[in-house]
Amino acid sequence: MSGLGVLEQVGELARSGQTFALATVVWRQGPSSGKQGSRAIITADGQVRGWIGGACAEPVVIREARQVMADGNARLLLLGTPDQFGAAVPEGMTVVPISCQSEGALEIYIEPVFPVPHLVIVGSSPMSQTLAELARALGWSADLVSGTEFTPGHAAERSMVVVATQGHGDEDxxxxxxxxxxAYLGLVASHRRAEAVLGYLADRGVPKEQLDKVHAPAGLDLGRTSHEEIAVAVLAELVQLRASGAFADLPAQGKNEARTELKFAEAVEALDPVCGMTVTADASARPLTREGVTYYFCCTGCRRTFEENPDAYIKAVLR
Incomplete structure (x- = not known):
């Protein structure tokens, strides 16, 4: 997968509520398998979709992408041999030494991509349309669904749902x-109408703890307002709740906010005893066990070099 295929998946993953990182090669020095403009998606579990470089670059990018997703800060990486750049490194760039046999170098920009808030508006009134437009202006994903088409499948646990069917099948x-x-459920209705709907649902056997979570009427109380102002009131309540941390399971906006809710797959790392590069300690790193100790390598060349004179490299590691 490359080019437009990567960009298409970016949109799909963001809409599905997943957090991931997007890596883009912005400069290369040959020989290098990574090409300028190459892109890859790195998911929270360390999977790579796309192409940014070979065996030397990929483990580094995965490790740095995890950090980008954790702290929400994009970063620009310069990958090459330790003595390749000297003092000619621009301020703000992170240099990651890699000991590839190709002698190439890559400059890679890694940015976090967090899922946008998902709002489902049930109804087709002017207020519903205004609410959808306002939410989209904030960069939210807003689905406007008619009452005749709405099903539980239109929303998920991370969604915010506003029912605004204006008395047309509110209960259903x-x-x-x-x-x-x-994560949020609100009913746009008068206080009397809201009480009637919740009473009907209670008679239908809907548990009280679920009904207690319903915001009815939805929105901040602004008194007598127009349809457009009701939309503003509903959106204001949602923004207020998000800002207060009420939606712990919804993605927070702002690159400096904590990302502790992300659950990353644990990745055990090891040093290649030949070149000193950090690699992921799994089957992909060409493991070799000697005297009860398993060593991992960035490439076949390093593994072969180790096999030819293991004692020299084992002593270096022990020092």
Whole structure:
């Protein structure tokens, strides 16, 4: 996968609620398998989709991508041999020495991509359309679904759902929405109408703890307002709740916010005893066991060099 295929997956992954990093080769010095403009997606579990370079570059990019996803800060990497660049490194660039036999070098930009908030608006009134437009102006993903088409499948646990069917099947739509267990569920209605809908749902056997989570009426109380102002009030409540941390399972915005909710796959690392490069200690790193100790290598060449004179490299590691 390369080119447009990577960019298409970026959109798909972001809409699906996944956090990942996008790596782009912005400069290369040959010989190098990575080409300028090459891109790859690195997922939270360390999978690489696309191409940014060979065996030397990939483990480094995966490690740095995990850090980018964890702290939310993009970074520019310069990958090459330790003596290749000297003092000619621009400020703000991270130099990562790699000991590839190719003598090539790469400059790679890694940026985090966090899922945008997902809002589902059930209804087709002018207020619903205004709410969708306002949410999209914030960069949110907003789905406008008519009451006749809405099902629990339109929302997920990370979604925010606003039912605004204006009395046309409110009870059924609320029942569908509750079944999706969204992070937020609000009903646009008057206080009297909201009480009637919640009472009906209670009679239908919907558990009280689920009904207690429903925001009914939805939105901040601004008094008597127009349809457009109701949309503003609903969106304001959602923004307020997100800012207060009420939606712990929803993605936070802002690159400096903590990303402790990410659960990364544990990656054990080891040093290549020949070139000193950090590699992932798994089957992909050409493991070789000697006297009960397993060594890992960045490439076949390093492994072969070790096999020819293992004692020399083992002594170097022990020092």
């Amino acid at each position: 739509m609320m029942e569908h929405a509750i079944a999706a267990h969204p």
